[in-house]
Amino acid sequence: MxxxxxxxxxxxxxxxxxxxxxxxxxxxxxxCAVSLDLNEVSETIFLQVFETYNSQYWRQPETFSPxxxxxxxxxxxxxxxxxxxDQIxxxxxxxxxxxxxxxAMEPDVNEVLTVLALNYRLAVITNGFVSAQLPRMQAARIEHFFEEIVVSEAIGFAKPSxxxxxxxxSRLNLTPAEVLYVGDSLKHDYAGATQVKIDFCYYNRKNQNLPQEVKPKFMISDLLNLLELFN
Known part of the structure; x- marks a missing residue:
């Protein structure tokens, strides 16, 4: 490649x-010593309700702090x-x-990044807050693999922009033809990359069927597949 x-x-x-x-x-x-058992609520139910509200509220990141x-x-x-x-x-x-x-990482991330870094420059584009994304990469001990880590909050634009x-x-001093973008979101990653004519590799981690009009350059269900493609 x-x-x-x-x-x-x-x-x-x-x-x-x-x-x-x-x-x-x-x-x-x-x-905070809030017991679900004492309130006869299962973890599954609590997570479902929380995630419903959380996804709703996070549509307003410009209005409220994390x-x-x-x-x-x-x-x-x-x-x-x-x-x-009273512990909210x-x-x-x-x-x-x-x-x-x-x-917590996806399977085989360290192995994949270690091998790819031998032959390719690596970078990250992520939506989110700098105060969250960078510490999480540091906690996973993967930040050192990347020449550039671009977080939407820091530059004022989010994928798929x-x-x-x-x-x-521009930070990498590369053209779209010299880059491959790997992501799991058709809405943010595929749409954004294809707008600027960057080849897209769809990490189809849940083996979902693609809409007929969606045509990524590559599709993988396991990150290790990247090593088969590029090494």
């Missing part, structure tokens, strides 16, 4: 977002499940601390 660099998405491509979030949601409850968004999610979840506590602010702080220091891809290309 003639690529000079491989650029990765972060969440659910390199880091397992669902596992990190689950650890933070339940870990904060434990830290801690405020998490606090709103706990407050709404606890109210719906009729769980009484502490729950938010605990969640954010755990989430930012828990580096073409600006965040153009910015990263």
């Amino acid at each position: 003639s690529y000079e660099a491989i650029i990765f998405d972060l969440d659910n491509t390199l880091l397992n977002f669902e596992m990190c979030e689950r650890q933070a949601i339940l870990g904060a409850l434990e830290d 801690s405020e968004l998490i606090e709103m999610s706990y407050r709404s979840t606890l109210a719906q499940l009729d769980i009484q506590t 602010s502490n729950l938010s702080q605990s969640f954010w601390h755990i989430f930012n220091h828990f580096g 073409p600006e965040i891809f153009h910015y990263t290309l």
